[in-house]
Amino acid sequence: MSSLSPALAAHLPTGMLADGQWTAASGGRTFEVVDPATGEVLFDVADASPEDGRRALASAADVASAWRGVAPRERSELLRAVYERIVARSGAFASLITAECGKPLAEARAEVTYGADFLRWYAEQAVRVEGLVRTAPAGANRQIVHRRPVGPALLITPWNFPIAMATRKIGPALAAGCPVVIKPAHQTPLTTMLVAEVIRSEAAERGLPPGIVNVVPTASSGDLVAPLLTDDRLRKLSFTGSTAVGRTLLQQAADQVLRTSMELGGNAPFVVFADADLDAALDGATVAKLRNAGQSCVAANRFLVHDSVAREFAQRLADRFAGLRVGRGDVDGVDVGPLIDAEAVEKVAELVDDATDRGAQVLTGGGRPDGPGTFFQPTVLAGVDTDARVVREEIFGPVAPVVAFADDDEAFALANDTEYGLAAYAYTTSLERALRVGAEIDAGMIGINRGMVSDASAPFGGMKQSGLGREGGEAGLEEYLETVYVAL
Ligand code: NAP
DSSP, X not given: OOOOOHHHHHHOOOSEEETTEEEOOGGGOEEEEEOTTTOOEEEEEEOOOHHHHHHHHHHHHHHHHHHHHSOHHHHHHHHHHHHHHHHHTHHHHHHHHHHHHOOOHHHHHHHHHHHHHHHHHHHHHTTOOOOEEEEOTTSSOEEEEEEEEOOOEEEEOOSSSTTHHHHHHHHHHHXXXXXXXXXXXXXXXXXXXXXXXXXXXXXXXXXXXXGGEEEOOOSOHHHHHHHHHTOTTOOEEEEESOHHHHHHHHHHHHTTXXXXXXXXXXXXXXXXXXXXOHHHHHHHHHHHHHGGGGOSTTSEEEEEEEHHHHHHHHHHHHHHHHTOOBSOTTSTTOOBOOOSSHHHHHHHHHHHHHHHHTTOEEEEOOSOOSSSSOOXXXXXXXXXXXXXXXXXXXXXXXXXXXXXXXXXXXXXXXXXXXXXXXXEEEEOSOHHHHHHHHHHSOOSEEEESOSOOOOTTSOBOOEETTEESOBSHHHHHHTTEEEEEEEO
């Protein structure tokens, strides 16, 4: 049985949200949300139709002008109040994340802290939108440049960080003055719906427009989203998910030249140079690989290790992984939770088989533990061929392939040999080499001697096919603002 408290379960919204009201989807259709650790059905949730999607967009469009007119200070204070309420209920949010997504409770708590921080950060940024006044260089006129909200925004989020992926978009959108329609992933809609309920009730208490936050859970995302992208009431799409789906959405968004932000897939290299502090590199590798069982866009995907330490690094990483406990996220002492579903387990198993067929050795793990749930053992592969799928594709599972390199130039070439450019990690005790990593590796975020880079106040995003735009930091707000230049 799920460990959700009966009090939390009794008050969870399970409908769709539009015009400030939770209602059933049209036709009363629902779909099941399942606990990946047990296969247990947690809730039946409203299955919004394309018509429901249009209703939610109408709700956002109806309040766009009113919300744009609300003082930045009031928008800021709403976000700050929602931040406080989420922090006060962080235990409930964490248990919900663990129930629908599977990650261990300690990780879920850390995600609540990280996710809430976007609301605090954008509460602070809402009152700091700047413009410009200057004399044109020719002296003929003044230039006034000001910013205004882009308008109703559709926010599409993945299942792997159910609170953080939602707040990373909702925070800047509301701060900028944009009402939103959120379409959470079908695997994990509940956490996002609880966030939306906190915003809805806080906004209602403050007398703010009811339709600023709308939610459309659905089991048919393509059917619901496609017509919204050609609806001229929609002015912005912010998507986080796979590169394949991002590409499709960009094509669909092209018709009305929609403003888009794309946070897509990754294939992060984790580079260990010969001069690295190996103990620190092993600590960083464990975090960068196993957070959320490897199901993170910034997960270390390939371990590129200098020849002189590759064997020792791989063996010591395997020893660590072998000592970890795999199991249900709500059980004390569990380090690694389940993968999101059976399909994910199947894909990870295929990647491991492909690597071993090409000569890789399994130092630990390599398979599925017995019993229910969609688990995969933490796995270390040594001597991996650089053409193996596990090196070329996003793994999204607890598998660490180790590839040896001979010198810095080869390390940089291997690191950049991918269509992705999201995150990278490097361990070295040389400042000169660290600076070179920053200059040579094509990635939007680089951790030097750190296995984690995420921070609400820093720009998160990638280059190449990892996306367009940034979330977090000052840059995250820009994604929801238009620039207007007045010549005076
Ligand atoms: P996904 O399959 O691309 O799904 C992401 C979201 O898009 C979900 O809400 C999904 O809804 C929706 N979706 C799927 N097909 C759609 C369509 N045709 N039209 C409209 N919406 C559609 O990705 P995922 O498996 O959830 O997440 C894993 C991927 O996200 C990985 O590639 C990971 O790297 C990436 N990611 C990137 C970042 C980043 O910041 N760069 C952060 C986290 C994850 P349904 O699933 O309900 O259909």
